[in-house]
Amino acid sequence: MPEPLDDNPFAAPPAGAADSTFFKTVATKVTFRELWWNTRPNLLTFAIGSLFKILHVPLPAPFGFAPESLALVDPSELPPGPRDALSGVLQQCAKLGFTPRFAELLPCVGDAEGYAVILSNREGTMLASANCARYIRRIEVHVSFASLLNNGRRLTITNAPRRLLTPPGVDARYHAGASVEDLLRAHRLRLLEIGDGWPVALNDAGLRQYVRDIEQQSLEFQEGRGVWARMTVAEVDRVRATAQR
Secondary structure, X not given: OOOOOOOOOOOOOOOOHHXXXXXXXXXXXXXXXXXXXXXXXXXHHHHHHHHHHHHOOOOOOOEEEOHHHOEEEOHHXXXXXXXXXXXXXXXXXXXXXXXXXXXXXXXXXXXXXXXXXXXXXXOOOOEEEEEEEEEOOEEEEEEEEEEEEOOOOEEEEEOOOOXXXXXXXXXXXXXXXXXXXXXXXXXXXXXXXXXOOOEOOOOHHHHHHHHHHHHHHHHHHHHHOOOEEEOOXXXXXXXXXXXXX
């Protein structure tokens, strides 16, 4: 994880980060549609980003992340910052019948961090992910619901804004700003409408494997089209030094 900041309650111990392979997002490789998703409704920012993309102007990565080193731990191991930020949505999920199973710690370099708590319903046919991300001093909290179908399809719905294309086989819906209750209602409705499969019940080991599979699938897809790229040692050192200033 990033080096702790004295006044940063989100900072976690950097154990293992030195051995991680960090990735960056290559802004010039995203599609124009993805660029719009990330800049709307600011037309000027979109126009500048489009020009950089057309001219292949490289932009320095402000941070890096290591999905291959994702740690699955007990929720009690979350730092106080993300634990407090997620408390509200976790309480809402609990009222809807979801129980915390484990937490995710995403190793990052630079002034960014990523955390999540994974929950499931009693039957294990639906999982919820309460996510907390910090970029410099901006904190974002989002919730997603997902189910694995017996035919291999993955259904997911989230109240996070759409940023990137999703891998094949992932049927993702985006309801930015929706309440947790409305999000779950929409996911349940989709499950009722499915005509070619049904949700698989996952135990704790199955949930952990599901999370690992999703991370690997996303990595292979985004790296394969050049949107995510491995950072050099020099790039990692640069963003780490910049974050410590």
